[in-house]
Amino acid sequence: MSRIGAWLRGSAPAPSQTSSPAASQTDLRARETASLVDALIATSLIMNDDIDGAEERLRKGDSAFHLLGMGICTFMRSILGFEKSIMAETLSRLNDCETRSLSEMKKAQKEAEAAGKAEDRIYPPGSEYALVIAYANLMSAVVAVMNESLTEGLKGFYKLRKAFITLDGLVQAETAYLKRKGLHSDSSSDGTDTDLEFVDADEAHSGTQTPLDYGGHLTTGPDAAEKELSKLSLNSNDTSKLPSTKGSSEVFTTPADIFIHSGANMAYGVLLTLLTMVPPAFSRLLSIIGFRGDRERGLQLLWQSSGFNNVNGAVASLMLLSYYHGLLSAADILPFDNDSEKSTTVGYPKAKCIALLAQMRSRYPDSGLWRFEEGRVQANSKDLRGALEILKSNTESKMRQVTAINNFEMSMNSMFIHDYPDMRDNFLRCIELNDWSPTLYYYIAGCAELENYRNAFHSKAEESQIQLHKKKADELFRKGPTLAGKKRFLAKPMPFELFVVRKMQKWEERSKALGIDLVDAIGPSPSEEMTYLWNGMKKMQPSELEFSNKVLSWDRLTAPKEARKKIEAELDEEAVRNVCRAAVARSLGNIDEARELLDSVLAIDRLAFRGPTKDDYALPAANYEMAVLAWIEIQRPEVRRGDDKGDEEEWLREKTEECQAWLDKVANWGAFTLDARIGMRVQTGMDTVSWYKKQYGWASA
Incomplete structure (x- = not known):
């Protein structure tokens, strides 16, 4: 300073x-x-x-x-x-x-x-x-x-x-x-080098340089970064993993120029990046009115801005970490780990992000924002329990908004590790901390209490305990729809609130038709369904995935035998269950099992998913999951079947086209429940496939 x-x-x-x-x-x-x-x-x-x-x-x-x-x-x-x-x-x-x-x-x-x-x-x-x-x-x-x-x-x-x-x-x-000055921004295609290269400049530039020094503890590689995350020091000055600003500080010398350079890069970078994250259908609409995203350029601009020690650099850093640890963590079709050095624009540069996070913690030591990001790094490294430890120590911030997002992350991670009492309590606390969607919060708290009820029911616990959980689950589920529609987006109800209302309508109709209580009329675990929709399987350890398989069993239902048979016979229920099971199977590395489950969903006629209470997202989700399986096969040649042997590059090209075809099918599907949520994964996948084709020179493919 x-x-x-x-x-x-x-x-x-x-x-x-x-x-x-x-x-x-x-x-x-x-x-x-x-x-x-x-x-x-x-x-x-x-x-x-x-x-x-x-x-x-x-x-x-x-x-x-x-x-x-x-x-x-x-x-x-x-x-x-x-x-x-x-x-x-x-x-x-x-x-x-x-x-x-x-x-x-x-x-x-x-x-x-x-x-x-x-x-x-x-x-x-x-x-x-x-x-x-x-x-x-x-x-x-x-x-x-x-x-x-x-x-x-x-x-x-x-x-x-x-x-x-x-x-x-x-x-x-x-x-x-x-x-004009003979300079150019030497940003590589992945945004890893944001220095300015001097090429026969016609005059020297002098002046006071902005303070751009770094002070965080920086690790030396992805493995070391992961191991050292929990021990981030605030005293080291290793800057090897962060963007260089040497050239920038020689060109942008006045406070006004520094403000404009760091600010314009940050704001334009945010816009260009976010415009590539909207669902395909909405993206086409925006392009008609002159909005076109550019993820590669957007991320490069954000990395450039992140090198400046001012609020613009901090916001750019926050956006980068939110993109990589939030939006990108929900995606499945991403560059391979060994491509991380050349695919920062579509992949996850873990070491670089951890270095940036360390710097932000050193610069803003009292902020819970950066501690929250540390928790997300752990979760994305499949250490959900370690993430929860960090988040639980970060629950009191001077900014209520930071406390709210920290608590929401705790709630999700509790769901992913199947800690149903904590899951329930954390989602109920979300209602106290912010007003984003009480409908969704009550619904997911109800999902947690449903699992508590099912656990008590099948373990033959005391009847009083069984009824206590059953009553509480019923109360929580019924509370959500009464608050739906109060929050709207462009005059339309929020997608997840519509989802909750339709679910409740479905269960209530089934409850009356079968003559059973609402909680007993619920089909395959709605908690696991929510886990799939938030892509929690990606963050789980094998033991946690195996637990998900058990929770998705038809044996978990509490309905009487005859009623249960009728629930199992509903095609959209079976489709949702099998999509979730397929995601678990592929996360465990069981590709053939996942494909078999998805084939059973794809065999269902599209008309079976039409109706005011049908879960119509299951079919496009199954198509998306097939794209993911094709991508996994590209990543892992050892999973190839015997008849796939032959010219490797030709096989890779065919598999890439297969992946693209599945993605295109979902992108052109039309409207369905939660199309925006699944569409974001599709869009990221399409960007990755496009990048991969360029790597091989298949641009015309």
């Missing part, structure tokens, strides 16, 4: 400077710089779980940068709380910020015109305010889309488009400047 302090101390004009217009202009720029740096320092407190401290400091300034910081504070409070009043306050603050920034941007542009002499700038005059406007538009768009109004949602997409155009313009201006 010493250089930042120097900027702040240097903001006051010397007496001799106040006598001329040029000096006054210098003073003005110094004050603007001081405001920018002060606002960035204040806003960065959010990343250390001190949102109150950030607001307190930001209130002392009145610049556009301080207004942006205040908008970010309320935005952070609103995105998980979903409270109407906070959303309204957020939009109000962001509107004020946009109005003020627009005025300042026009002022800067006029001053540049009046000066006459064109300066050799990296960015056009007023670009720092253009970036602030883009930030405000991005956050306004998110809040608008979260709103229950379709009209507000459409306004949000308009703001999103404005931000997209502005950010693209800033990045293009930067690229053009570097080209």
